[in-house]
Amino acid sequence: MRILVNEEPREVTTATLAGLLDELGYGDARVATAVDGAFVPASRRASWTIDEGARIEILAPMQGG
Numbered sequence: 001m002r003i004l005v006n007e008e009p010r011e012v013t014t015a016t017l018a019g020l021l022d023e024l025g026y027g028d029a030r031v032a033t034a035v036d037g038a039f040v041p042a043s044r045r046a047s048w049t050i051d052e053g054a055r056i057e058i059l060a061p062m063q064g065g
Contacts, residue, residue, distance in 0.1 A: 003054045018045040020056065032059045 003010055005024065014023050017033060017040055033040045034057040040048050050056070 001050070001052045003050060003052070003056055005056045006058060007055075012050075015049055016046060017048040017050060017056070020050060021045065021058070024058070026058065030061060032061070033057065
């Protein structure tokens, strides 16, 4: 299915947000996620389904000083 990940078109095979993170190589990385503008907590990613054309945002925390 075709989706947008951080504004880049992607072709993916998974139907859940957790599966998408695995497919894209994030695995157990600590990231924040949103689907179509709605924040999705880590505890809901396994059950959160992704639809064709979904807009996914994946953000990694930044350290600074």
